[in-house]
Amino acid sequence: MKIPGIHHITAIASDPQRNLDFYTQQLGLRLVKLTVNFDDPGTYHFYFGDDHGTPGSILTFFPWPGAPRGRSGTGQATVISFTVPSLNAWAGKFPGERITRRFDSDVLAFTDPDGMALELVATGGGGSEGSAISRFHSVTLSEGGYEATARLLTETFGYELQASEDSRFRYVSSEGDFVDLLCQPDARRGGMGAGTIHHVAFRAESDEIQKQWQAELARLNYNVTPILDRQYFHSIYFREPGGVLFEIATDPPGFTVDETAASLGTGLKIPPALEPMRAEIEAKLPKLKLPVYVR
Ligand code: ZN
Numbered sequence: 169m170k171i172p173g174i175h176h177i178t179a180i181a182s183d184p185q186r187n188l189d190f191y192t193q194q195l196g197l198r199l200v201k202l203t204v205n206f207d208d209p210g211t212y213h214f215y216f217g218d219d220h221g222t223p224g225s226i227l228t229f230f231p232w233p234g235a236p237r238g239r240s241g242t243g244q245a246t247v248i249s250f251t252v253p254s255l256n257a258w259a260g261k262f263p264g265e266r267i268t269r270r271f272d273s274d275v276l277a278f279t280d281p282d283g284m285a286l287e288l289v290a291t292g293g294g295g296s297e298g299s300a301i302s303r304f305h306s307v308t309l310s311e312g313g314y315e316a317t318a319r320l321l322t323e324t325f326g327y328e329l330q331a332s333e334d335s336r337f338r339y340v341s342s343e344g345d346f347v348d349l350l351c352q353p354d355a356r357r358g359g360m361g362a363g364t365i366h367h368v369a370f371r372a373e374s375d376e377i378q379k380q381w382q383a384e385l386a387r388l389n390y391n392v393t394p395i396l397d398r399q400y401f402h403s404i405y406f407r408e409p410g411g412v413l414f415e416i417a418t419d420p421p422g423f424t425v426d427e428t429a430a431s432l433g434t435g436l437k438i439p440p441a442l443e444p445m446r447a448e449i450e451a452k453l454p455k456l457k458l459p460v461y462v463r
Pocket of ligand 1: 178367369417
């Protein structure tokens with residue numbers, strides 16, 4: 169059993185409209201689902217991704233108006249990196265951006281409006297059209313000590329160490345996306361808040377495979393949750409040895425379970441159990457100006 173790669177990454181934002189505008193207009197991602205936080209339905213949950221919400225392209229946010237900034241540090245995923253063909257169309261667009269070179273690729277580093285670290289990694293095309301973001305390139309985890317996390321990735325998830333550079337260790341999944349472990353024994357611990365990453369979800373191809381992961385993680389003494397229904401996938405959660413919250417999420421049923429592919433993200437979706445309270449929920453949610461998709 170191997171983890172094919174990243175399913176989605178979830179982060180915390182403050183102002184919902186500012187977050188929505190940045191990821192759809194500046195980065196050109198699609199809003200593939202507008203829904204509520206199932207545990208706190210008076211707040212939104214945004215899902216951005218490619219046109220279909222393909223696993224491996226999905227970045228989600230809990231936008232909490234007025235949320236204080238978090239602190240980036242160890243025990244957290246600290247950087248989200250996307251694949252682009254080249255940086256030509258992107259360089260010069262983001263305040264405070266810088267271009268670096270890492271493992272033979274050009275990398276454009278910048279932050280989102282809540283200060284969360286983002287990167288675009290130029291991978292030289294490979295069939296992708298134009299300049300658009302296609303999917304995640306990698307996620308970077310900051311760790312006080314990286315060895316136990318590295319063992320989870322290699323011995324359990326089936327990742328392979330591909331390269332290392334200074335204190336960065338790069339692991340590749342069977343389908344070719346990456347987890348970078350940054351070993352930072354002297355750095356301070358991160359603190360949750362706006363502009364920080366809440367968790368990283370990895371893919372399970374089916375419910376059956378997810379059950380096997382749940383059993384395997386329990387056997388390895390991870391404190392793994394029951395399977396939770398997230399409407400668009402099913403989830404289990406556990407904390408990796410360095411403290412980052414990991415999730416394993418199923419590919420099915422996907423985002424077209426409650427709206428058509430063409431209309432993804434164009435209206436507020438509420439899980440069936442909360443649907444009777446739609447009017448109250450809508451009244452509590454901040455008003456939003458949604459992107460208009462011309463198909
Ligand atoms: Zn998740």
